[in-house]
Amino acid sequence: MPGIAIVGAQWGDEGKGKVVDLLAEDAEAIVRFQGGNNAGHTIVRDGEEFKFHLIPSGILYPGKLCMIGNGVVLDPRVLLEEIDGLKRRGIDVANLRISANAHLIMPYHVLLDTAGEIKLGKLSIGTTRRGIGPCYADKALRLGIRVQDLLDEKILRKKIMAALEPKQQALRELSVQRRKLRKEAGEGSREGGDQSVAEAPDPRLDLHAMSEEFAAYGHRLEPHIADTARLCWETLDAGGTVLFEGAQATLLDLDHGTYPFVTSSNPVAGAACVGAGVGPADIDEVWGVAKAYATRVGAGPFPTELEDEVGRHMLERGHEFGTTTGRERRCGWMDLVALRYAVRLNRMSALAITKLDVLSGIDPLRVAVRYRSREGAVFDSFPYHQSILHSAEPEYEELPGFDADISDCRSEADLPPQARAYLDFVAEHAGVPIRLVGVGPGRDQVVWIGEKRSVP
Numbered sequence: 001m002p003g004i005a006i007v008g009a010q011w012g013d014e015g016k017g018k019v020v021d022l023l024a025e026d027a028e029a030i031v032r033f034q035g036g037n038n039a040g041h042t043i044v045r046d047g048e049e050f051k052f053h054l055i056p057s058g059i060l061y062p063g064k065l066c067m068i069g070n071g072v073v074l075d076p077r078v079l080l081e082e083i084d085g086l087k088r089r090g091i092d093v094a095n096l097r098i099s100a101n102a103h104l105i106m107p108y109h110v111l112l113d114t115a116g117e118i119k120l121g122k123l124s125i126g127t128t129r130r131g132i133g134p135c136y137a138d139k140a141l142r143l144g145i146r147v148q149d150l151l152d153e154k155i156l157r158k159k160i161m162a163a164l165e166p167k168q169q170a171l172r173e174l175s176v177q178r179r180k181l182r183k184e185a186g187e188g189s190r191e192g193g194d195q196s197v198a199e200a201p202d203p204r205l206d207l208h209a210m211s212e213e214f215a216a217y218g219h220r221l222e223p224h225i226a227d228t229a230r231l232c233w234e235t236l237d238a239g240g241t242v243l244f245e246g247a248q249a250t251l252l253d254l255d256h257g258t259y260p261f262v263t264s265s266n267p268v269a270g271a272a273c274v275g276a277g278v279g280p281a282d283i284d285e286v287w288g289v290a291k292a293y294a295t296r297v298g299a300g301p302f303p304t305e306l307e308d309e310v311g312r313h314m315l316e317r318g319h320e321f322g323t324t325t326g327r328e329r330r331c332g333w334m335d336l337v338a339l340r341y342a343v344r345l346n347r348m349s350a351l352a353i354t355k356l357d358v359l360s361g362i363d364p365l366r367v368a369v370r371y372r373s374r375e376g377a378v379f380d381s382f383p384y385h386q387s388i389l390h391s392a393e394p395e396y397e398e399l400p401g402f403d404a405d406i407s408d409c410r411s412e413a414d415l416p417p418q419a420r421a422y423l424d425f426v427a428e429h430a431g432v433p434i435r436l437v438g439v440g441p442g443r444d445q446v447v448w449i450g451e452k453r454s455v456p
């Protein structure tokens with residue numbers, strides 16, 4: 001199994017990190033191929049919790065090559081915090097490699113992301129405000145700063161200057177907004193208050209300070225900067241296994257998701273080639289990860305959303321709070337129309353279903369099998385038109401629920417018959433086999449279906 005892409009099949013937060021962590025055991029290298037620190041993975045290892053935003057999940061294995069590919073947008077401050085955090089816990093990061101071609105999230109990207117969301121008001125996307133969209137926009141505009149630019153202070157400064165120039169208007173508006181907010185809060189206008197604080201330009205946007213700060217990041221990151229595409233080729237050509245780790249998910253894909261309520265990159269498996277620098281024939285398997293129900297953070301259509309006590313059960317039992325922003329996730333039933341779409345779009349060869357344990361105690365279980373539009377048209381496949389999706393009513397099939405605590409189940413036979421029937425129904429409708437089922441947060445809390453892999 002030399003090249004395996006692992007992607008989200010829903011709206012993100014499916015538990016891809018855990019699946020990558022498990023598959024990484026048999027892999028030589030793991031590479032993240034898109035997104036940035038808008039993502040968040042939680043891995044529980046021997047009762048210890050690890051949260052990552054940028055570093056690939058495989059870092060917990062000594063000796064595996066862990067790469068941040070060219071398709072990722074990288075906030076160096078966040079990456080260095082993660083590196084320092086791992087070092088403090090005694091984890092070796094010597095095998096971390098960062099693509100010299102990855103783009104950097106700059107302080108103005110973060111400010112512009114927030115400002116854009118505020119400007120959109122009620123129409124806001126609900127971004128993570130980590131600067132993802134503005135950074136990818138600069139990449140497309142060819143105004144991006146790349147990791148390799150950190151290594152030459154002169155070039156770095158010139159590029160930052162060029163990138164800042166077209167943003168002056170927006171940044172000026174921002175600082176006016178900021179001043180107004182500060183004034184309203186009483187800062188700098190109180191008797192004895194420091195007026196210069198309210199009037200001062202944002203220090204994060206000072207060209208000199210920014211260039212110095214980023215050059216310092218460059219010094220620290222230099223040992224990790226590499227030609228990661230070549231490292232992927234070398235591993236694959238030597239018969240090794242490379243995992244292509246996706247972030248976010250299919251329905252948040254810039255091209256194929258619920259635009260504009262999407263992220264600014266392509267989380268689908270096809271993007272692994274571009275974002276890691278390999279060819280389509282290098283990817284032998286595509287694993288999709290889906291929760292046994294569905295969740296979404298941020299705004300946008302979510303046909304099977306529940307706003308009742310069943311949704312509350314999922315939120316509470318599933319601890320559905322964002323790893324990155326802490327926001328409550330919206331919860332709903334498993335949506336097989338959307339899942340079938342994700343299966344085909346990614347040409348998935350296997351599914352991993354996570355958090356099946358959260359459904360225990362819900363009876364009956366419902367799964368959406370088709371949508372019906374306001375006008376009564378039936379949609380067996382995912383509608384491409386936004387307006388239809390926004391108003392689509394799902395039609396459900398009901399399946400019997402189960403009450404038992406399944407968190408100790410380790411084989412298919414341990415699962416209650418209703419849980420097995422639920423999985424069979426999902427696999428049949430999705431058209432791909434389920435290979436792995438998550439029954440709890442721990443890395444051992446999994447049920448392998450079919451060929452068993454060893455989990456220490």
Ligand code: IMP
Binds near residue numbers: 012262297
């Ligand atoms: P952005 O990626 O921060 O621009 O946010 C765009 C949309 O994608 C928002 O709805 C976010 O909530 C969502 N999003 C981004 N990253 C993740 C993730 O890792 N999990 C779930 N949703 C995400």
